[in-house]
Amino acid sequence: MLLSYLKIAWKVLLRRKFFTFISLFGISFTLMILLVVYAFYDHTVGPHTPEKKVDRLLFVNRATVSYKEGNGSNNGTISYSFLERYVRPLRTPEKISISTYFSSTAAYVGNQKLDVDLKYTDGQFWQVLDFDFVEGRPYTLSEVQSGAHVAVLNERTCRAYFGATSGVLGKTIETDRVRYQVIGVVKDVPGMRFNSYADMWVPISTSTQDAKDPGYFGDCMAIIQARTPADLPAVQAEFSRVVDQVPVPDPKKHAKVHVYAGTLLSSTVRWFNNNSKPDDGVAALMGKVALVTLLFMLLPALNLINVNVSRILERSSEIGVRKAFGATSGTLIRQFLVENVFLTLLGGVLGLVLASVVLHIIDSSGFIPYTTLTLNPRIFAGGLLLSLLFGVLSGVYPAYKMSKLQAVQALKGGRN
Amino acid sequence: MIRHLFTLIWNRKRANFLLVAEIFFAFVVLFVLGSLLVDSYRKYTAPLGYSYEYVWQVDMDPNGQPISRQDATFERLIQHLKSVPGVRSVASTRSNTPFSFSDSSTEFKAGSKSTGSDIYSAGDDMQDVLSLELAEGRWFNRHDEAAARPPLVISQEARQALFADGPAVGKIVRTMDDKEFQIVGVLASSYRGRGEFQELEPAIFQRSESLVDPKDSANFDRPRLLIRVQPTATAELEQRMTKEIAAVTGGWKTTVTTLPEQRTTRMKFALAPMGGMALVCGFLIFNVALGLFGVLWYNISQRRAEIGLRRAIGATGSRISAQFLGEVMVVTTFGLAFGLLVAAQFPLLGVMGIRLPVYLASMGLATVLIYVLTAICALYPSQLAASVRPAVALREE
Numbered sequence: 058m059l060l061s062y063l064k065i066a067w068k069v070l071l072r073r074k075f076f077t078f079i080s081l082f083g084i085s086f087t088l089m090i091l092l093v094v095y096a097f098y099d100h101t102v103g104p105h106t107p108e109k110k111v112d113r114l115l116f117v118n119r120a121t122v123s124y125k126e127g128n129g130s131n132n133g134t135i136s137y138s139f140l141e142r143y144v145r146p147l148r149t150p151e152k153i154s155i156s157t158y159f160s161s162t163a164a165y166v167g168n169q170k171l172d173v174d175l176k177y178t179d180g181q182f183w184q185v186l187d188f189d190f191v192e193g194r195p196y197t198l199s200e201v202q203s204g205a206h207v208a209v210l211n212e213r214t215c216r217a218y219f220g221a222t223s224g225v226l227g228k229t230i231e232t233d234r235v236r237y238q239v240i241g242v243v244k245d246v247p248g249m250r251f252n253s254y255a256d257m258w259v260p261i262s263t264s265t266q267d268a269k270d271p272g273y274f275g276d277c278m279a280i281i282q283a284r285t286p287a288d289l290p291a292v293q294a295e296f297s298r299v300v301d302q303v304p305v306p307d308p309k310k311h312a313k314v315h316v317y318a319g320t321l322l323s324s325t326v327r328w329f330n331n332n333s334k335p336d337d338g339v340a341a342l343m344g345k346v347a348l349v350t351l352l353f354m355l356l357p358a359l360n361l362i363n364v365n366v367s368r369i370l371e372r373s374s375e376i377g378v379r380k381a382f383g384a385t386s387g388t389l390i391r392q393f394l395v396e397n398v399f400l401t402l403l404g405g406v407l408g409l410v411l412a413s414v415v416l417h418i419i420d421s422s423g424f425i426p427y428t429t430l431t432l433n434p435r436i437f438a439g440g441l442l443l444s445l446l447f448g449v450l451s452g453v454y455p456a457y458k459m460s461k462l463q464a465v466q467a468l469k470g471g472r473n
Numbered sequence: 474m475i476r477h478l479f480t481l482i483w484n485r486k487r488a489n490f491l492l493v494a495e496i497f498f499a500f501v502v503l504f505v506l507g508s509l510l511v512d513s514y515r516k517y518t519a520p521l522g523y524s525y526e527y528v529w530q531v532d533m534d535p536n537g538q539p540i541s542r543q544d545a546t547f548e549r550l551i552q553h554l555k556s557v558p559g560v561r562s563v564a565s566t567r568s569n570t571p572f573s574f575s576d577s578s579t580e581f582k583a584g585s586k587s588t589g590s591d592i593y594s595a596g597d598d599m600q601d602v603l604s605l606e607l608a609e610g611r612w613f614n615r616h617d618e619a620a621a622r623p624p625l626v627i628s629q630e631a632r633q634a635l636f637a638d639g640p641a642v643g644k645i646v647r648t649m650d651d652k653e654f655q656i657v658g659v660l661a662s663s664y665r666g667r668g669e670f671q672e673l674e675p676a677i678f679q680r681s682e683s684l685v686d687p688k689d690s691a692n693f694d695r696p697r698l699l700i701r702v703q704p705t706a707t708a709e710l711e712q713r714m715t716k717e718i719a720a721v722t723g724g725w726k727t728t729v730t731t732l733p734e735q736r737t738t739r740m741k742f743a744l745a746p747m748g749g750m751a752l753v754c755g756f757l758i759f760n761v762a763l764g765l766f767g768v769l770w771y772n773i774s775q776r777r778a779e780i781g782l783r784r785a786i787g788a789t790g791s792r793i794s795a796q797f798l799g800e801v802m803v804v805t806t807f808g809l810a811f812g813l814l815v816a817a818q819f820p821l822l823g824v825m826g827i828r829l830p831v832y833l834a835s836m837g838l839a840t841v842l843i844y845v846l847t848a849i850c851a852l853y854p855s856q857l858a859a860s861v862r863p864a865v866a867l868r869e870e
Contacts, residue, residue, distance in 0.1 A: 076771075079763045086756050161728050163715060170708055170729075233726050234719065265537045356502065356757050359495045360764035366491065367771040424745070 059395065066396040069368070070403075079364055084404025084447060085411055087357040091350065092412035092440050093419075096430050100249060102322040103435065107186035107246060107253045112286040113151075114185065115293065116252055116324040117144060117279040121315040121333035122306060132333055134158060135316065136275025137266035143299055143316075144279045149292045152282040154181040157264065159255040160276070164218060164232040171217050173232045176255035177264040185282045186253055193226045193241030196260055204262040208237035211245045213427070214256040232257065245427040251328075252278060252321070254427075273306060273314065281318055293318055358451045365397065365455035376459060377467030386460035393459055397452030398445060405444030409437065478799045482807070489804050492768065496808025497815075499761045500843050504816045505825075506754045507835030512827045513747060519673055522628065522664035523571065523603035525732035527561075527706070530570050531698040533718065534726040544683045546722045547696045551596070553721045554700065559710045561701040564596030565681040567694060571603070572668045572735035581635065581654075581677065583646045588634035590627075590675035591666060594682070602701045610642040610658030613680040617657070624680055626658040631675035654679070668736060670743040696725070699732075758846065765850040773797060773854045780858050781866025790859035797855035798848065805847045809840055 070077045104111040120139065123130040140155045147153060156178035164171045180202075183195035188209075196207045208230060212222050219225045222242060229236050237259055246254045266277070283292045296318045305311035315333050317324075323337040332338050369376075376389065409432065416430040482489055535543050547565070554563045568575040569591070579592045599605065600612040608629070617624045622645065632641050644656050664676040684694050702710065715727045773780075780793055813836065819825060820832045 076767055079767045082763060083760045086760065090753055090756065162726070163728060165712060168709060168712065170711060353753075353757075356495070356498045357760055359491060359498065360760055363491050363495060363764050363768045367768050370775070371771070424741070 062392050062395045063399055065392075066399045069372070069396065070400070073368070073371075076364055076368055080361060080400060081404050081407060083357045083360055084401050084444065085407035087354060087447065088405050088408030088440055088444055089411040089415060091353070091443055092408060092432075092436060093415055095439050096412065096416055096432070096436055099433070099435060100247065100428065100430050102325055105247075105250070106244070107188045108250065108321060109187040110185075110282065111321050113283045113289070114321065115150075115281040115283065115289065115296075115318040116321060117281065117296075117316060117318045118252070118324055118328060119316070119333065120273055122273060123312045123315065123333075124310055125312045130333065131274070132331065133274040134276050134278065136270055136272050137261070137277045138268050138270040139273050139275070140277055140279045141268050143303060144281070144296075147281070147292070147295055147299065149283070149288065149295045150281045151284045152181050152185050154185045154280045154282075155179050155277060156182050156261060156280075157266065158251070158276050158278060162233040162257075164230065166218055171214070172256075173214055174254070174256040175232060176258050177261040177266065178258050179261050182258070182280070185280050188246075189244040191242045191244060192223055193239070195241055201260040201262050205260060206235070206237045206263055207240045207260065209241040209243055209258045210239055211243055211256050211427075213245050215239075215242050230257070235263070237263075245429075247427045247429060248425065249428070252280065252324075271306075279318075289320070354447060354450065358447065361447075361451040362454050365451065366458060369393070369455050369459045372459075373462060373467040376462055377464050380462070380464035380467065389460045390456040393456035394449065394452045397456070398448035401444045401448030401451070402441070405440055405447075408444070409440050412436075412440070475799070475803075478796070478803045482800060482803045489807075492765070492804050493808045493811070495761055495764065496805055496843060496847065497811045499758060499846075500809055500812030500839055501815055502754055502757055503839040503842055504812065504819075504835055506750060507838050508819070508825060508827055508832055510747070510751070511835045511838070512831045513670055513743075515831060516672065517669045519665075520662045521669060522660065522662045522676075523605055525571055525603075525736055527702050527704055528571075528602060528732040529700045529702055529706075529711070530730050530732060530735065531700060531714070531718070532728045532730075533696040533698075533722075535696065535722075536724050536726050538723065538725070540685050543696065544685055546725075547684055550696075550718060550721050550725075551698070553717065554698070554714070557710075557714065557717060559703050559706050560714075561703060562598040562601040563698055563700050564599040564602045565594075566596070566599070566697050566699050567594040567681075568697065569593060569666055570697065570699060570735070571666050571732055572739040573666075574739075576667060579677075580649050581631075581646045582649075583635040583644060586635050586637075588631065588675050590631050590634075590677045591664075593664070593666060593676060593678045594680075595626075595678050596681045599678070599699065602699045605664070606661035608659050608661040610656070612658055613678075617680050620655070622653045622655040624657040625654045626660065626678040627656055628660045628662070628664045628676040630663050630673055631677050632659050634675050668739045668743070762846055762850055765847060766854070769797075769801060769851055769854040770857070773858045776858075777861055777866045780861045781863045784861065784863035785867060793861075794855040794859040797858050798851050801847055801851035801855075802844070805844060809843060812843075813840070 099105075102111070108114060117140070118134060119132060120135045121130050121132050137155065137157070145153055145155065156176060159174040159176040162173050162175045164173045180196060180198035180200065188195070191212060193209070195209055196205065200207055210218075210225075210230065215222045215225055218230055219228060225239050225242065228239050230239055231237075237257075248254050266275070281292060281296075283289050296316075300314065300316045303314045303316075305314055315335075317327065317335075317337070319327060319337055323339050326332070326339050326342055327337050330338050379389065413432050416432065419425070420428055420430055535546075538546065551563050551565065554560055567577070569577050577592055578589055580587060580589050582588075595613070597613050597615060597617075600607070605612070607626070610626070612626060613624055625646065627635070627641065635641070635646060636644065641656055641659050646654050646656065648654070660676075663673050664678075665671040665673070666676065684696060700714075711729045714729065718725055718727045783793060784790075816832070816836050816839075820827075820829050
């Protein structure tokens with residue numbers, strides 16, 4: 058049964074090539090745009106190198122000190138000493154890593170300046186995150202403790218500074234007039250992954266970070282790894298218990314210190330919204346995204362409905378014959394929906410191909426540094442789901458309209 | 474004739490409903506995008522207020538030097554850099570340098586009037602560094618050190634907001650915590666530190682203060698400079714500057730970027746979403762045009778009998794095509810009427826915070842575009858209709 062529906066659908070597609078082109082063009086471009094947007098989303102907060110275990114990680118990257126009587130608040134990134142004092146001793150997490158945000162430094166190759174984004178990290182950083190090492194190894198906990206001047210580079214910096222990406226282990230790189238020995242080279246990390254991104258990673262003990270600094274604001278962040286994804290709520294509960302106990306810097310002026318440990322998505326949304334409320338704003342954002350997506354799909358769907366209605370009326374004699382031989386409205390609606398979903402799936406496949414081309418163009422244009430936007434199984438599944446949704450959305454009304462045709466009129470080829 | 478067309482469309486309102494809906498949505502999409510683009514264009518063509526070419530930004534990190542010594546070191550460094558060949562002028566600044574992603578604002582009041590304003594901090598040489606033009610008064614100088622009230626230079630927008638058309642120079646303004654400032658100068662235009670796509674908003678300059686707050690040593694700032702270099706400056710000067718800064722200050726770390734570089738980054742951030750939106754909308758509109766074309770073509774081929782009859786009783790080809798074109802225009806008008814109703818809510822409810830003339834301009838633009846689009850889509854099908862032979866069409870029936 059299904060097979061014959063598909064056969065009919067295929068024949069109909071071949072009959073009026075121009076209409077087929079309009080339908081497929083609309084579907085495939087709509088899906089392509091949605092897929093590219095989804096690929097950006099997945100690229101920013103999905104499980105990718107180095108944050109492969111994203112479902113077990115929590116990120117602590119902002120602190121807020123609110124003033125009494127709603128007199129505003131101070132927001133900012135957190136100091137090293139705050140994280141060492143309050144986050145490091147947490148007991149529920151499996152591992153905790155503290156690092157600085159990357160900052161720009163200058164290295165010189167001959168007379169040419171090379172911008173090197175430098176990030177100071179502890180040894181746990183390499184256990185919590187999974188980098189792809191081209192060669193060498195990360196630095197260990199004991200190397201961090203002893204303040205060894207060792208560094209891990211990304212491929213781009215390695216190529217720019219040494220002219221090669223292999224055989225550089227043991228060589229020295231000098232940036233901001235400090236010399237480090239290279240012990241590892243990793244694949245480039247996309248700039249959108251701002252929690253782990255850098256050109257060069259070195260032990261935090263070689264920086265000027267002071268564990269005894271009384272200030273709460275600085276330029277550091279913490280990544281917390283839970284034992285299992287199910288453990289995250291327990292870790293967050295312990296974290297908020299600890300933060301509730303943190304004394305305010307000045308009891309006369311300040312009301313409370315707010316720090317949150319959120320998933321990659323939640324902390325990224327917080328970061329971009331500059332948000333320090335208990336609600337991380339993910340639900341509101343997702344609601345808006347869903348609304349915009351539906352609105353965006355509405356116009357191509359209306360277009361497809363219009364084209365479909367025209368095409369169905371063209372087939373009125375076929376419908377008349379089927380009705381005269383006893384086909385019910387339900388059967389006809391089902392047949393038409395199957396045909397339409399077949400069409401949208403075809404468009405979906407085309408959309409996937411187009412999306413991969415567009416992503417490749419974005420990657421190779423170098424517009425966003427170090428992006429590696431690719432289609433992966435998650436995006437593929439998303440694309441198929443979207444085309445199903447699209448197919449049903451645009452098929453229901455024409456199918457309903459078709460099933461309403463009177464058999465006698467339909468056989469005459471008339472219009473309703 | 475036109476009334477007749479309206480009756481024709483009204484009689485087939487159910488069949489035309491979807492077309493009307495499609496035109497309505499296409500109009501709304503074009504209107505929203507048009508408003509954003511027109512507004513951005515208006516901002517882009519407004520004066521920036523300063524020149525950024527040959528200006529370098531130097532961010533420094535005292536690298537653990539005790540806070541008590543930083544101010545003296547910074548002062549010594551500024552004097553030294555002025556003597557470096559290739560450097561024209563040097564002025565200290567805060568983190569909200571031109572095109573940076575950092576901003577700072579305060580509320581000021583003068584008499585009964587008050588305004589929120591961006592607040593910038595600038596050294597005595599900033600007028601030369603950024604080529605700022607003054608309309609009234611003067612820029613800061615070292616005599617301001619001893620002034621009773623800290624001096625301010627304000628932009629035209631700030632002048633309008635605080636003094637309207639009255640005199641401004643010499644007036645006293647207060648912040649919300651009643652700290653008093655005296656205005657010594659007014660810029661010739663606006664000053665838009667966030668770049669070309671910033672709204673024309675009030676901007677106020679205060680004279681650079683010491684890095685460390687004398688009353689509260691926990692409140693301190695990082696040393697930052699803007700430097701105007703000679704047009705011949707190269708990367709060599711940059712390297713030399715980094716070395717000299719380290720030597721003069723005893724190990725401060727330096728990052729040098731140029732304002733044109735910063736501007737490129739800022740532009741990328743502003744243009745990428747705009748370009749993306751324009752591409753997506755372009756695709757949507759193209760898609761609608763294709764669909765419209767298909768549907769009209771089909772509808773006309775369905776009405777061959779009617780056309781044949783009209784031709785047989787004496788209608789000319791051009792009158793036939795005029796009828797079909799007219800019908801499409803009437804359908805478009807219905808869609809646009811709904812669309813304009815919705816578009817009118819935008820300025821009434823203040824949805825996007827854009828000025829009324831921009832809304833009106835984009836309404837006009839979107840209306841014209843939609844009419845042109847539908848006319849193009851209807852042109853070929855209506856010509857097909859005109860070429861129907863009455864004898865053939867009637868025999869088919």
